[in-house]
Amino acid sequence: MRNPLTILRQRLAAHREVRADGGTATEAGSILDRDSVRSAPFWLPPFLLIGLFIYGAIIWNIILSLTDFQGLGSPDYSALDFENYVIAFTGGTPSWSSLTVDPVWNAAWNTVVLMVSFSVVCLAVGLVMAILVDQGIRFENTFRTIYLLPMSLSFVVTAKFWLYMYNVETGLVNLILGGVGVGPIEIVQNPDLKLAAVAFALIWQFSGYAMIVYLAGLRAIPTSHFEAARVDGASTIRMYWRVIIPQLRTATVSALVVLTVFSLKAFDFLFSMYGGYQPGPSADILATRMVREAYANGNWAYGSAIAVLLFIMALAIVAPYIYTQYQRGEL
Amino acid sequence: MSEHQPNVSRRTVLTTTSAAAVAGLAGCSGGGGGGDDGGDSPSNELELLHAWSSGDGNAAIAALIEGFQEEHPDVEFAEEPVDGAARSNLDQVVLNKLQANDPPSTFQTWPGKTLEKFDGAYEDIEGDVWDDDLKENYLTGPQEQAQYNGSYVTVPLNIHRINNLFYNTAVLDDAGVDPESLSSPSDVVDACATIDENTDAVPFAQQTSGAWSTVQLWETILLGQAGIDGYEAFINGDGDTAAVESALQSVVDLREYYPSDSSSISFTEANTMVMDGDAAFIHQGDWAAGAYSNEDGFNYGDDWGQVTYPGTSGSYLLNMDSFPYLANNPSPEATRQFLSYCGSAEGQVLFNAEKGSIPPRSDADVSSLNSFQQDQYEDFNAADNQPPSIQHGLAVAPGVSTNISSAFSGFLESYNVSGTAESLVNAFN
Numbered sequence: 001m002r003n004p005l006t007i008l009r010q011r012l013a014a015h016r017e018v019r020a021d022g023g024t025a026t027e028a029g030s031i032l033d034r035d036s037v038r039s040a041p042f043w044l045p046p047f048l049l050i051g052l053f054i055y056g057a058i059i060w061n062i063i064l065s066l067t068d069f070q071g072l073g074s075p076d077y078s079a080l081d082f083e084n085y086v087i088a089f090t091g092g093t094p095s096w097s098s099l100t101v102d103p104v105w106n107a108a109w110n111t112v113v114l115m116v117s118f119s120v121v122c123l124a125v126g127l128v129m130a131i132l133v134d135q136g137i138r139f140e141n142t143f144r145t146i147y148l149l150p151m152s153l154s155f156v157v158t159a160k161f162w163l164y165m166y167n168v169e170t171g172l173v174n175l176i177l178g179g180v181g182v183g184p185i186e187i188v189q190n191p192d193l194k195l196a197a198v199a200f201a202l203i204w205q206f207s208g209y210a211m212i213v214y215l216a217g218l219r220a221i222p223t224s225h226f227e228a229a230r231v232d233g234a235s236t237i238r239m240y241w242r243v244i245i246p247q248l249r250t251a252t253v254s255a256l257v258v259l260t261v262f263s264l265k266a267f268d269f270l271f272s273m274y275g276g277y278q279p280g281p282s283a284d285i286l287a288t289r290m291v292r293e294a295y296a297n298g299n300w301a302y303g304s305a306i307a308v309l310l311f312i313m314a315l316a317i318v319a320p321y322i323y324t325q326y327q328r329g330e331l
Numbered sequence: 332m333s334e335h336q337p338n339v340s341r342r343t344v345l346t347t348t349s350a351a352a353v354a355g356l357a358g359c360s361g362g363g364g365g366g367d368d369g370g371d372s373p374s375n376e377l378e379l380l381h382a383w384s385s386g387d388g389n390a391a392i393a394a395l396i397e398g399f400q401e402e403h404p405d406v407e408f409a410e411e412p413v414d415g416a417a418r419s420n421l422d423q424v425v426l427n428k429l430q431a432n433d434p435p436s437t438f439q440t441w442p443g444k445t446l447e448k449f450d451g452a453y454e455d456i457e458g459d460v461w462d463d464d465l466k467e468n469y470l471t472g473p474q475e476q477a478q479y480n481g482s483y484v485t486v487p488l489n490i491h492r493i494n495n496l497f498y499n500t501a502v503l504d505d506a507g508v509d510p511e512s513l514s515s516p517s518d519v520v521d522a523c524a525t526i527d528e529n530t531d532a533v534p535f536a537q538q539t540s541g542a543w544s545t546v547q548l549w550e551t552i553l554l555g556q557a558g559i560d561g562y563e564a565f566i567n568g569d570g571d572t573a574a575v576e577s578a579l580q581s582v583v584d585l586r587e588y589y590p591s592d593s594s595s596i597s598f599t600e601a602n603t604m605v606m607d608g609d610a611a612f613i614h615q616g617d618w619a620a621g622a623y624s625n626e627d628g629f630n631y632g633d634d635w636g637q638v639t640y641p642g643t644s645g646s647y648l649l650n651m652d653s654f655p656y657l658a659n660n661p662s663p664e665a666t667r668q669f670l671s672y673c674g675s676a677e678g679q680v681l682f683n684a685e686k687g688s689i690p691p692r693s694d695a696d697v698s699s700l701n702s703f704q705q706d707q708y709e710d711f712n713a714a715d716n717q718p719p720s721i722q723h724g725l726a727v728a729p730g731v732s733t734n735i736s737s738a739f740s741g742f743l744e745s746y747n748v749s750g751t752a753e754s755l756v757n758a759f760n
């Protein structure tokens with residue numbers, strides 16, 4: 001209904017009808033008279049700027065990843081090949097370096113694990129909180145604010161905060177574990193728990209966001225749906241499972257996209273927590289690997305290749321969302 | 332068509348659009364042109380980029396510049412501290428400027444193999460800056476680090492020593508440990524065991540959330556166990572795996588005496604443990620001593636002391652800052668004057684009095700430095716060799732350095748000695 005393309009098409013059609021009524025208008029002279037052309041001053045500058053700085057930069061990055069650009073100087077665009085991608089997948093000594101380069105599988109796998117575990121748990125926690133807050137409890141706004149507050153913190157603050165929380169001696173996490181007779185457990189540098197610890201901290205930070213999105217979704221569902229389910233004798237769990245949650249599909253998808261993108265940006269968090277872009281093999285993600293290659297080693301082309309892989313991963317998440325939105329006419 | 336009002340506005344719109352486009356283009360080209368100013372006409376304004384934006388570093392660079400300007404009042408400074416931890420942002424800023432062909436006059440950098448990062452951007456300053464005076468008065472170690480591919484391109488300004496073992500006197504007295512009696516890295520482990528037995532203090536304060544402290548510790552132990560020859564073999568890429576493993580094993584042995592929450596604390600917190608008497612030893616560069624001298628009632632000799640890390644006597648493990656001369660320099664004459672001043676004993680004393688490090692020149696009058704610095708300076712002049720630090724970028728090229736850090740970030744997870752040793756030896760391939 002609200003598809004701007006449709007509206008534009010209708011407008012253009014209506015416009016032509018009026019011209020046809022006028023009788024004397026010539027189609028040939030009207031190209032400058034079109035709405036799209038006449039509105040150009042409004043849409044063209046942002047279109048060009050976004051085209052140049054977003055899409056232009058992405059395309060440039062892709063081309064850069066095909067070069068052998070390394071160190072100072074300027075890239076040589078005359079010899080493009082897929083060497084960097086071969087190196088990224090299989091490792092080995094590339095032509096532009098005397099050092100062996102490891103493949104990116106470890107970082108890629110960690111990225112996927114972090115992305116999936118973080119997004120799924122975050123959504124689940126957010127949904128439960130939204131349903132609880134939606135029960136018409138007292139101080140609803142207060143709770144909502146409390147849950148959402150962590151999101152207003154920067155990754156740097158969260159990372160330092162959780163470094164303290166995970167402290168073996170004085171951290172709250174280990175105090176609680178100690179209270180139930182477990183531990184103390186080394187968390188920050190424990191290869192088995194590192195990534196989980198990072199995911200947990202991110203979930204703490206962003207489940208409030210998932211809650212807000214779900215809460216908006218829940219509020220949009222007419223009360224009659226709840227009442228109808230009740231009248232039909234559905235239990236609370238059954239009502240939510242069969243009637244309410246299926247209607248939250250759009251909310252889920254839009255929250256998922258945002259959360260996934262956040263998980264790809266976990267770089268800041270790792271950088272602050274481990275004091276640099278060396279979080280260790282069990283928490284190394286593509287973003288840290290990319291910065292290491294590009295800025296520590298000056299392997300610009302190889303860094304670009306990793307960036308392209310990261311971009312493809314992000315696209316794989318976002319594209320289906322955009323496509324379904326488009327199909328449903330919501331774009 | 333004539334009845335349509337938009338006809339008029341269309342022309343207006345087109346005019347406006349093209350005017351805007353022209354203005355936009357002019358804006359772009361105007362921005363790009365700004366960079367040329369420096370290259371064409373030599374200026375007396377020195378563009379100095381550094382990361383000493385606060386604390387002792389900031390006071391030190393201010394003292395250096397003030398001293399320089401007294402001698403050269405005609406030289407102005409476009410001094411720009413670049414914020415950011417451990418110079419990584421600074422390197423990025425310099426890199427962007429170099430790629431835009433708009434180099435600064437000079438910038439703060441580690442000398443040695445770190446220079447490889449901006450390969451081709453430096454210019455030889457042998458003769459005018461690196462004259463006979465500098466060559467006579469810099470010891471071999473720092474002098475080698477000032478060269479890149481055999482030519483002198485940078486002027487080391489200060490030296491922080493890496494192979495120190497700091498201790499809290501009261502804690503060691505309680506434990507009955509005499510630091511002067513330790514003579515090998517394994518003696519440190521034994522001393523830690525004694526401290527652990529006899530006191531409540533943490534024997535060896537160390538942070539393990541980041542890898543750098545452990546790399547430093549390992550390189551010091553490697554130097555102590557394998558000697559200068561074994562150390563140099565490693566940094567030249569011919570490391571002996573057994574020697575590397577042995578040093579790593581020594582780190583693993585020490586690990587038992589770390590604070591239990593070492594992975595959650597920073598260097599500052601670890602160092603504070605020593606100041607508070609909660610820890611006995613800390614291995615660090617001598618910036619650790621800077622914190623001690625700022626603490627009232629915590630005095631050198633009485634409350635804390637320092638020994639050369641056991642096993643490394645005769646070596647002064649170097650971490651230096653330096654100012655290189657960049658080719659296509661925006662202020663050639665002023666930069667040379669400034670670098671010469673950085674190479675003078677006077678400038679170095681002014682700088683290091685604030686920074687807490689020591690002058691790289693062997694003829695400096697260090698009476699204005701504190702007694703700890705004077706002792707360090709004495710050690711420095713008496714040292715048989717001055718090997719470059721691995722962690723602090725002097726000894727290995729940036730790519731190798733990244734590989735070594737990666738190996739240690741894995742080591743901190745698993746403490747796998749043989750696997751890490753293999754990665755370290757292979758870091759050069």
